């Protein structure tokens with residue numbers, strides 16, 4: 001097995017899904033024709049984009065765009081140049097299907113309506129798109145490694161319900177959700193998989209309900225054999241359906257088919273010291289000389305760690321450790337808080353299972369269940385006990 005080595009910590013990486021914001025209030029479900037507003041390229045700072053019409057065409061400012069054009073910030077306005085030219089505009093509205101690319105941007109396909117406005121000398125792009133189109137994109141991104149259609153359907157219902165319960169994430173900023181894992185990863189429509197489209201269509205309008213209301217459907221990649229109870233991971237109110245469940249037989253969990261189910265990461269004391277100082281767990285003159293797990297959650301994951309220095313033991317919550325190390329060394333360095341700590345002469349070795357926060361649906365567990373004949377409804381009931389799938393209106 002490949003052992004991940006942490007020698008040097010890099011700058012901040014992606015924020016983790018759903019951790020930074022408070023739980024959104026539940027609201028009535030939306031009709032199927034509902035459109036949602038997504039900020040795209042939300043993690044990119046860019047002052048210009050290249051636009052190319054997709055299949056079916058696109059209009060820009062009400063006129064058909066027949067070739068390539070560039071939209072860029074000029075002062076506090078947007079200018080379009082190329083196959084269509086405009087003077088400075090307060091905002092540029094596109095309708096149709098369009099490929100977007102640009103310096104430092106992945107080339108992506110979008111449809112629906114896009115509004116491009118300037119914000120602090122950068123472009124702010126908001127894509128308003130029908131819910132089911134958006135979901136086909138989300139499910140494509142989330143399930144691209146999976147093959148079971150039932151796992152895709154379970155993911156579609158979880159993502160649809162997640163969307164509806166998080167519509168207010170960015171309500172003060174003029175859109176519903178951003179396209180990063182802060183809200184829900186949305187890669188656009190460039191590589192929509194047939195299974196993702198089929199799964200969204202087959203479950204159209206269906207949501208996961210608890211006592212008749214949309215549930216909080218957190219999901220993650222690999223639980224490692226047992227999901228995590230939410231209250232051990234985030235300081236939100238207890239939910240009876242976000243408890244720790246065993247993911248199949250202990251000897252062979254459903255998600256044990258996942259690549260990277262087991263992982264090992266070696267952290268030298270020098271790296272641990274740098275991380276702990278950077279995160280504020282140790283003072284600038286303290287040196288890490290060891291680490292141990294001092295408390296465990298209901299699922300067997302680490303709940304609290306102690307970092308030893310020359311003079312004391314600094315306590316760190318396992319969630320803070322997981323996020324702190326993820327932000328500084330990348331999210332694949334310590335993939336979960338489901339690990340043991342082995343100590344060497346000048347390092348600790350984290351010997352772990354799973355990938356992600358562990359709350360709710362285990363995507364690879366869903367895949368494992370789908371492959372042996374479980375339906376998406378059974379998969380969802382397994383990971384969110386006490387809920388049911390229904391069309392909610």
Ligand SMILES: [Zn+2]
Nearest residue numbers: 177178182183
């Ligand atoms: Zn967001």
Ligand SMILES: [Zn+2]
Nearest residue numbers: 223255362365
């Ligand atoms: Zn699992």
